Amino acid sequence: MTITMTATRPYSATETSGPLPARPHVVIVGGGFGGLYLAKALKRVKCDVTIIDRRNFHLFQPLLYQVATGGLAPGDIASPLRAIVRRQRNTRVLLGEVTTVDREKRSVSLADGEEITYDFLVIATGASHDYFGNPDWESLAPGLKTVEDALTIRSRFYRAFEKAEREANSVRRRQLMTFVVVGGGPTGVELAGAISEIAFNTLLQDFRTINPTEARIVLVDSGPQVLAAFPESLGAAAKRALERMHVDVLTGSLATDISSDGVTVRHRDGSTEQIATETVLWAAGVKASPLGALLVDGRDDLLDASGRVRVAANCALPHDERVFVIGDLASYEHQGSEPLPGVAPVAMSQAAYVAKVIRHRMADKPDPAYRYFNKGALATIGRSRAVADFGWLRLTGFPAWFIWVFVHLMSLVGFQNRLVVFVQWVWGYITQDRGNRLITQRDGTDHDLRVPA
């Protein structure tokens, strides 16, 4: 049984089902939570699996903010894709970038021209930042999606303190020690909380001229509360926790301009404020991977506002039964509600579901139905501070934080990663130190150490 989604206009689906070969080829584009867990779910299925990714590793994005703030190393939260599927002999990994999809020929092309045919295609290329039509903000306010993003943020952040230490002018010093995070979702809250801990604990004794506790940390969010996806009471608890950590939480405030000198914020009451800063971190908008647009044959009604593909109830394209879209790139209206959020549990659940669909198709059985069971949502604010929403139970403070630590440690791929992260967390919890606060990168702006001017 195939449930098709309700499209705003009717359309004629291309008939692309046809007979399946004995050993179908499943091509998965993207090695994130969706792609990787799908490949793993196909381990014992009599098919060949090809994972295509631009990167050679799976990144555990929920902890990327800890790389950006120097608590963990990139390798701690990344595992080589090849190593993960090493013993899964039906699976191969290709390092490459998919540039075109030919659904008629059932093939994808890589940037170097190689063409790979598929029987099933699963696109799980996720999302990147959206600067809401201000592409020039990207270099001024880096977002946090890749390892390189995290290292850029880490360098800028720690360099700001270094520059302040050498700055004689107090106005300039104040500017250097002001940190603005735009966006009050889980990433923004985590970043703001981590910055506060660094200023008030990690760096407390490290400088001789500046006092790190004079840092001003501002979290700007346009909505009425931080952690918009959480119940109001937990959003309020997160806000209080942030404020106790000396973070200025500006809800109902919109960043209207970003320059190398600072951020212009328009408050709820219409007044505007110019916050002088050199360090702006972007945790606001999300834009779906451009691969989505290649799948809809120019039919823009199949893309939502942020470019996600409105998939059918079986996670397939409404017009192609052999092409699935899962994870952050998919807009899935689950049981008539809001589209499912772009979080790892949704991607993993869709991966498991699509593996089941493929098995059913191979056995000539109708597609099973998809049900997403929301196990709950967690967001951490800092040491011993978090919020947890399990629907029937809402937690804050240490209990929520403890669950957060446990869940994240257990979800990390690879025993070595878990062990090393555990050692670093225990160490960090006791000493409040952060061992990975290196200022690195060749990236033009960041590498020039000559510029406190």
Place this chain on the structure above:
Amino acid sequence: MTITMTATRPYSATETSGPLPARPHVVIVGGGFGGLYLAKALKRVKCDVTIIDRRNFHLFQPLLYQVATGGLAPGDIASPLRAIVRRQRNTRVLLGEVTTVDREKRSVSLADGEEITYDFLVIATGASHDYFGNPDWESLAPGLKTVEDALTIRSRFYRAFEKAEREANSVRRRQLMTFVVVGGGPTGVELAGAISEIAFNTLLQDFRTINPTEARIVLVDSGPQVLAAFPESLGAAAKRALERMHVDVLTGSLATDISSDGVTVRHRDGSTEQIATETVLWAAGVKASPLGALLVDGRDDLLDASGRVRVAANCALPHDERVFVIGDLASYEHQGSEPLPGVAPVAMSQAAYVAKVIRHRMADKPDPAYRYFNKGALATIGRSRAVADFGWLRLTGFPAWFIWVFVHLMSLVGFQNRLVVFVQWVWGYITQDRGNRLITQRDGTDHDLRVPA
């Protein structure tokens, strides 16, 4: 008593001693083994210490090759300078680059114009690669001195396998799977050994098209043996160990040209060989930091062939009692022998010595004499394989390797680093895995994942 070195020409030393203030200011340029250990040795001395470094961290360079080969993360072998001297209240750290030294005014200037006066100046800025007059080789054959170097090598190395996996042409594939290390000192031997272990163990099951054990690993050295600084018997043992690990060791062979297609090698017998490869690693020449040249007032006889400063017997400039040069930048003829080698133990011993000189000067006592006690030399080749030379005792194989592991673990700055490195080493020893093999960096050539062509 001040012992002055025997210069080839006589010179008139500028009289720069004069009275010392009650609390002299010691400016240390460079936070490596020399600079950092000097600052630590001055902890309880009634002076003010300023460490100036272009980087915000101390790097444990002896393990940098493990970062380059994906065994460790940069943060595992680097510690923030500020964190190390946090509780040493007489010491401050400045992130900056010294561009000029004015010995008349006793001041150094930073790249941003800031001027810092000193009573004692210690230059410990070390060395970088030397391409023997072939600067264009630098981009083709990266050396291994910085964290960025290590990440560049790591990306190139793992990318070569990725490209080979996607290469249909067998000649091209062979080229991609050929790795040439130029220079058979400790770093070159370590790199060649690590590459062999990766090809023959770590990646063994990771690919579906290529067989990593078909990799060709070549170590090129112009001298008669590898590990030239070691006794011949240990050099021969290292060569045998490398050959058992499938490394082609070409001693008496000179790399005469490097291009993007490969390396031209001239053998001892005068014949030349063209080795087709895309991955050449440079572990051959070392060139002293350019700061040395700023100290000699144009007197080139005070610099040796690789730009090191020929210091007096008290590690000071022959013409300025207040300026010391220690570590890799110093050429110190110890008791009339060859200049001391550019290794961490020499830098640390000179740091301890200069701290003593400063204490003596503050107490108006004559400079003590310097004696370097060579505790021995270690070089590792791979898992359970190393050589150790203690003069009275020479070891190879597991015993030497065990000592190497112990010494390096104990020398790592910071308990957290030791613990994390220990966990990763135990894990790596058992599984032969390498968790940090991420292909990262924005660096133009490396970031472009589209190019197996």
